[in-house]
Amino acid sequence: MRKLIAGNWKMNGTAADLGELRTLAQQHPDPSVDIVICGPATLLSRMAETGLMIGGEDCHPAASGAHTGDISAPMLADAGASHVITGHSERRSDHGEDDALIAAKTQAAWAADLHVILCIGESEAQYRAGKTLDVLRRQLDHSVPDGATAATTTIAYEPIWAIGTGLTPTPQEIADVHSALRAHLTARFGEDGAQMRLLYGGSVKASNAADIFALDHVDGALVGGASLKAADFSPIITALEQAR
Numbered sequence: 001m002r003k004l005i006a007g008n009w010k011m012n013g014t015a016a017d018l019g020e021l022r023t024l025a026q027q028h029p030d031p032s033v034d035i036v037i038c039g040p041a042t043l044l045s046r047m048a049e050t051g052l053m054i055g056g057e058d059c060h061p062a063a064s065g066a067h068t069g070d071i072s073a074p075m076l077a078d079a080g081a082s083h084v085i086t087g088h089s090e091r092r093s094d095h096g097e098d099d100a101l102i103a104a105k106t107q108a109a110w111a112a113d114l115h116v117i118l119c120i121g122e123s124e125a126q127y128r129a130g131k132t133l134d135v136l137r138r139q140l141d142h143s144v145p146d147g148a149t150a151a152t153t154t155i156a157y158e159p160i161w162a163i164g165t166g167l168t169p170t171p172q173e174i175a176d177v178h179s180a181l182r183a184h185l186t187a188r189f190g191e192d193g194a195q196m197r198l199l200y201g202g203s204v205k206a207s208n209a210a211d212i213f214a215l216d217h218v219d220g221a222l223v224g225g226a227s228l229k230a231a232d233f234s235p236i237i238t239a240l241e242q243a244r
């Protein structure tokens, strides 16, 4: 699998910001890694016009119906998305999403031919209590549906306490978590688990990207704040392209 670098614009972005994507597309015309920008539904079709791969930030588990304000996976695909994030910690906390719902959303995304970037991550309290791996294995077991393949699914490890805080685990901690995730996925999904991409997310920036991308079983990143401006995101993309 090619490495994958994904931006997550969260609840940011209006038409005035599309120039950042046009710049990014010009800076990386023939990337050696997959570049995906996940953005607000209101912008997706215009984001897709830049030629970059585009993703939604969430989807409903149903394909259509009486769900005011929600967006379905086929709608994202129709707007030009090829990817979608499920299980982001901000969805889990802001909207009370549990693992079963995230699994249902993931299956809905697969049914619409969207590649899923499924997020897991421990809270600061769980981290301090030494429960990180227990939490992550439970999230993998209950939010990743049977039948996940490396072609349809990417896992993003995002420690909640590292999101938007400027804090990150140490490189050794990231390496230990990613190798435990790899072992767990391989035990369940065999060769697909061995090949499934594992992204790190949480305060990734140009100054720490190369160190993170040098770690075993880190196949890319999910980037929030530093994906909003081409000047910040481009060097992170370059760091992934240059990683061994």
Ligand SMILES: O=C(CO)COP(=O)(O)O
Pocket (backbone or CB within 6 Å): 008, 088, 158, 162, 163, 164, 165, 166, 201, 202, 203, 204, 222, 223, 224, 225, 226
């Ligand atoms: O939540 C994130 C990406 O999904 C990470 O956000 P930051 O890169 O802003 O810490």
